[in-house]
Amino acid sequence: MNWASLLLLPGVLLGLCAGENLLPNRSFLLQSGWEGTALGGRAPALSLEVLEAAAGDLSSLGSGLAGDLLEPDCRELLAGFANSSVRLTDCLVRSARPVTLCQNCYRQYRDLTERFDNITGAVGNTTESNNCAQSLLMSDRLQIVVILSRFFTDTWTKANCANCLKKNSEGLSNDTVKFLALFNESLACFEHNLQRQEDDLLSSNYTEVCKKCNATYKTLNVMYNKMQKSGQEDESEEQSNLCIDVEDAMNITRRLWSTTFNCSLPCSDTVPVIAVSSFILFLPVVFYLSSFLHSKQKKRILIMTKRFQSNSSYVNIQEKFN
Known part of the structure; x- marks a missing residue:
């Protein structure tokens, strides 16, 4: 026990003896009184209503402390990201059919990415931004800000919206x-x-x-x-x-x-189609006709060669007899 506790203890005892409550606007029900406690009896019991009221006070106190843990600058960054998420979600849903989300929602998406970059400290690499990134992005297992940012980025990437926009999403190409x-x-x-x-x-x-x-x-x-x-x-x-x-x-x-x-x-498109089709259909006729003429000419050359050989052999025979 430290000196501060020793100094506060007499005041607490005096308050209890005077019948004053430590919690304002709350009343304790004493079963055996302080006399019974002094004589070795049981400690005074609290009613159920008093316990529930005390638990409510402690819970409100805890939420207030938790809210104070987030700095004002971080709360402002979180509120900006939340508002950008709402605007982008509304635009995506309204542009779902017919699909016009790239041409209608590129401003909202650009604003969301800028808000997220501010949280991560990519824009200003200061101690305050790093503290906000630690508090908003990595302080819990769920990491709701990271999940939302990844969802919007994946949706934008699957839609290939960058292929219809100028650089830095400044407008349509x-x-x-x-x-x-x-x-x-x-x-x-x-x-x-x-x-x-x-x-x-x-x-x-x-x-x-x-x-x-x-x-x-x-x-x-x-x-x-x-x-x-x-x-x-x-x-x-x-x-x-x-x-x-x-x-x-x-x-x-x-x-x-x-x-x-x-x-x-x-x-205008059927005329070339008909011309090409006719040419393709006429190709077999040209092929067979050229083959027939070529074979006929080859046969004629072969017959003339045989006749020439037979005549030359006849001349040789006659020369031998003479």
């Missing part, structure tokens, strides 16, 4: 902007010509759509193939895919064109 403009133009063409063909919709006759929107659809398809080829040349095989926004937009357009509208190849 030029090719992506052109592609999305052609995509919106194709959908507008489909919708405009469908309204003009309302009477023929029951018979599933979409010839007007196929005819009027052929040029727009062909340009969109060429643009998509160009972007896909460029991505395969610049990136590795694992990162050669286009971002999910472009892939989903092209899948929607092709599904409408081939399945819904049942549009076939245009006439």
Whole structure:
């Protein structure tokens, strides 16, 4: 027992003798009184209500201490990361169908990564930031901040959004902007010509759509193939895919064109196809004809050679007799 305890002990005894409680607004029920305790009786028992109230006071005191363990700067960093997570989650869910998360949520994702970098101390390598990283990222087994950051990063990587954005996620790339403009133009063409063909919709006759929107659809398809080829040349095989926004937009357009509208190849494309097919079919005729002529000529040469040999032998016989 130290000197502070010895000095406080008389005051505590005086308070108990005077009937004052150590815990304010709490009352003790004494079964045998202080007289019984002084005479060797049992210690005074506390009621159940008093014990529960005391436990509540201790729990609130503990939570207050735990809150004070986190510094104000760290609480501010945690609140910023929480707000960025909420905004990014809301944007991802709202952009799930049709898939437009890369073009709509790149600002929220960039803000989240910056918040997480501030926590880890990547931006400012100071003692305060290191303390916050220790408290928010590695102080417990669950590590909820790390789990959330890894989830958003994995989602962004699987969507290949970096292939549709400029460096440092400052905005959409030029090719992506052109592609999305052609995509919106194709959908507008489909919708405009469908309204003009309302009477023929029951018979599933979409010839007007196929005819009027052929040029727009062909340009969109060429643009998509160009972007896909460029991505395969610049990136590795694992990162050669286009971002999910472009892939989903092209899948929607092709599904409408081939399945819904049942549009076939245009006439300008069928002419080369027919010409190539005819040439391939005519190749066997050319082959057999050339083979026949070659064999006939070889046979003629062989017959002439035999005749020449027979004539020369006849001349030799005549010379011998003479």
